[in-house]
Amino acid sequence: METNFEEIINGFLDSRVGVSNNFLSVKLANDLKKNLLTLYNEEALKLAGIGNDDDFIVNKKIRNDKIFWLDKNELKKSEKIFFDLIDSFVLYLNRSCFTGIKSYEFHYALFEEGAFYKKHIDQFKTHEGRAFSMIMYLNKGWVKEDKGELKIYTDTEIQLISPDNQKCVFFKSNELPHEVLVTNKSRMSITGWLKTS
Ligand code: OGA
Numbered sequence: 001m002e003t004n005f006e007e008i009i010n011g012f013l014d015s016r017v018g019v020s021n022n023f024l025s026v027k028l029a030n031d032l033k034k035n036l037l038t039l040y041n042e043e044a045l046k047l048a049g050i051g052n053d054d055d056f057i058v059n060k061k062i063r064n065d066k067i068f069w070l071d072k073n074e075l076k077k078s079e080k081i082f083f084d085l086i087d088s089f090v091l092y093l094n095r096s097c098f099t100g101i102k103s104y105e106f107h108y109a110l111f112e113e114g115a116f117y118k119k120h121i122d123q124f125k126t127h128e129g130r131a132f133s134m135i136m137y138l139n140k141g142w143v144k145e146d147k148g149e150l151k152i153y154t155d156t157e158i159q160l161i162s163p164d165n166q167k168c169v170f171f172k173s174n175e176l177p178h179e180v181l182v183t184n185k186s187r188m189s190i191t192g193w194l195k196t197s
């Protein structure tokens with residue numbers, strides 16, 4: 001576990017984007033994907049918006065993924081295991097980098113075939129507490145033709161990240177513009193933010 005944490009933090013310090021290819025175990029990724037698909041079939045996932053609360057608007061020209069916010073009071077077994085993993089990561093991050101993370105929020109996301117999320121940063125006026133973005137993918141056997149890469153723009157380079165099963169991507173929310181390229185296949189993930197407030 002700690003090797004994965006170190007891998008993320010080292011990658012983050014080296015290139016502003018931390019990646020671990022097996023942050024989620026195969027079983028955990030499987031179980032979370034099952035939950036996500038059940039919610040999707042129950043039509044519990046909703047089109048995501050931009051901004052929050054009073055500013056909330058759905059703009060399908062900017063993003064058209066569907067999401068479901070995880071509620072810590074209503075967790076299935078695998079989701080509890082997921083949050084235990086996040087708790088350990090936050091503890092590790094706060095201890096090794098003095099990041100002062102106090103809370104977090106996570107949602108499931110599903111991009112249907114043809115869906116995308118245009119270039120943006122993850123911190124809005126009303127989301128100032130968002131310090132780090134974390135995305136974990138739930139897509140077995142993803143191949144190049146499936147597209148749907150996460151494209152991250154740092155000052156010096158562009159990183160294209162394939163949404164492979166078990167992978168975690170980590171970066172600072174207020175700095176790096178990024179986008180999700182049009183996906184050719186249903187693309188699933190858990191996305192969240194570590195917050196300082
Ligand atoms: C987001 C986002 C990236 C991804 O939800 O803000 O940028 O790879 N997601 O799903």
Ligand code: NI
Pocket residue numbers: 120121122178
């Ligand atoms: Ni984003």
